[in-house]
Amino acid sequence: MRRPAKLALADGTVFEGTAFGAEGEVYGEVVFNTSMTGYQEILTDPSYNGQIVTMTYPLIGNYGINSGDAESGRVALRGFVVRELCEEPSNYRSEQTLDEYLRAAGVIGLQGIDTRALVRRIRVHGAMTGVLSTTDLDDSSLVRKAQESPQLVGHDLVRDVMPDSSQEWAEPLSDFFHYPVTPPAWSGAADSSDEPHVVAIDFGMKWNIPRHLRDMGCRVTVVPGTLGADEILAHNPDGIFLSNGPGDPRPLEYAIRTIQELVEQKPVFGICLGVQLLGLAMGGEIFKLKFGHRGANQPVLDKRTGKVEITTQNHGFALSADSLPDNVEVTHLNLNDNTVEGIRHKERPVFGVQYHPEASAGPHDSHYLFGEFRNLLQPVT
Known part of the structure; x- marks a missing residue:
């Protein structure tokens, strides 16, 4: 009926x-x-x-x-x-x-x-x-x-979707993927006795992200986005991951303060909301896109190599390139509207992208980013 x-x-x-x-x-x-x-x-x-x-x-x-x-x-x-x-x-x-x-x-x-x-x-x-x-x-x-009805802007929607407590990601290695698990950016073999430890701060994280981190040979602990820097550092991480999540990043002042402390001490990699929070923590500003980027066919230029990646995206806000401090460079641009798709700190092992490299839009154009993060944690010689 x-x-x-x-x-x-x-x-x-x-x-x-x-x-x-x-x-x-x-x-x-x-x-x-x-x-x-x-x-x-x-x-x-x-x-x-x-x-x-x-x-x-x-x-x-x-x-x-x-x-x-x-x-x-x-x-x-x-x-x-x-x-x-x-x-x-x-x-x-x-x-x-x-x-x-x-x-x-x-x-x-x-x-x-x-x-x-x-x-x-x-x-x-x-x-x-x-x-x-x-x-x-x-x-x-x-x-x-x-x-x-209330508008999305100005509201903290992260607290609705983040986990209540910390836990180790336990999904087995390599059971999920149908592509080689060793991207060119990382050439070492995972050693279970000496896995680098990543604390993934969950603001509404997609499960495919910790799967990729595990396949990079990392031990992953997922923690709520409300945890402070001292609580996160108590897990003794080798690196910090900042996840995707919903809504406007600007009301998340607690997360911005935490990230400001973490970037001074550990390698950091952020995706989607994670890179927006990272940009805010380093002094940048955010603006709302007219209708956002949501789809599996968004072309992104890697300014460092000149290569174009086909990416999956889901965001309604973006970093303002002009607002970023001199010690932060724009590494990736959206070729549809020239908005910021990636940033990197010039002096610290800190970077992030606005799109989703854990997705398979290209299908594997962006997986190298997990390898770059892995090398920051424990470089392979």
Whole structure:
């Protein structure tokens, strides 16, 4: 039985379609992702906390859902919008349908709308707050709710998705990957008796990140993003990793203070929100992008080598290049809009990228970054 549902934007636009997944009503920042596949990874990426995600590819759900492709233990986004839902997936790894998955997760899905029109509106007017509902179908009521709902800017969304306590990452080495686990940047063999120890500060970390660190021959301890520098250093790390995460980095003053202390003492590598926090800690400034970068086809230039990487991205904020101090250089640029995609400290072993090198967009264009971090921890001779 078809269930009606509506998405109302704060600018007064209303889209009517049919619901899948759960019943109810949610608000969030409405954004879009241009990936053709990877919808389960998107659903379970904690960086989407606080957002309603629209997929630009028209058919979603065709290969189902399986337990091996999750990037976290929960569905983090607030709502999911597609042009057409595939109700009968065909894949030998499929364990359940997308509809069943979202229903169990308590997340509302919307299908049957003109997603091209929705994405065009976001591109022209910018990402904005919306309300997705299966219970209230009155246009004026939904628009009013969207206009009155809190915006994403200025709120700490990290505390909703970070872990409660510290723990060692225990997933076995090399069981997950289908590519060689020794990128050119690191030529040594992992020695379990002398593994460099990485403390990964979890602001909403994707599971594929500690998997890569493990495959680089590192022991990984995951800690909550609220831990102070003294508590982190008590783990005796050889290096610090700063994870991805949701929302505006500027309210995370506790994390910025911690990173300011850590960069003085240890090698540091940050990804996505992690590089934004790193840039703020080193004196840079952040601005909000009009509609963000979300997809698996973003071209990035490595200024050091002149090579172009095809990358996966998911962020709505960026570092301002002009705000960075003289001792921090921009190493990577987005070729679509020339925004900062990577930075490096000129004097300390500290660097980060805005995109996701643990993903497989290129498919393996950016894996060298984990090798560079590994060499900072314990150079191989």
